[in-house]
Amino acid sequence: xxxxxxxxxxxxxxRAGERVKLSQPDVRTPEQVKAARESSQGMTGGNKSAREFxxxxxxxxxxGS
Numbered sequence: 001x002x003x004x005x006x007x008x009x010x011x012x013x014x015r016a017g018e019r020v021k022l023s024q025p026d027v028r029t030p031e032q033v034k035a036a037r038e039s040s041q042g043m044t045g046g047n048k049s050a051r052e053f054x055x056x057x058x059x060x061x062x063x064g065s
Contacts, residue, residue, distance in 0.1 A: 028036070
């Protein structure tokens, strides 16, 4: 049974190796990275907290009945 498990494990490892997707390295210059960070902060509103985007009061379904 041990040999069978070894073969099964080898197959699983081989199949998993085929499915692995390697990410591409970041080849941007430091200036490009900085510019991208600044532009993404401008889109999200900077230092605003996430709570400001939602209503302060929540209504639970069935609570008003």
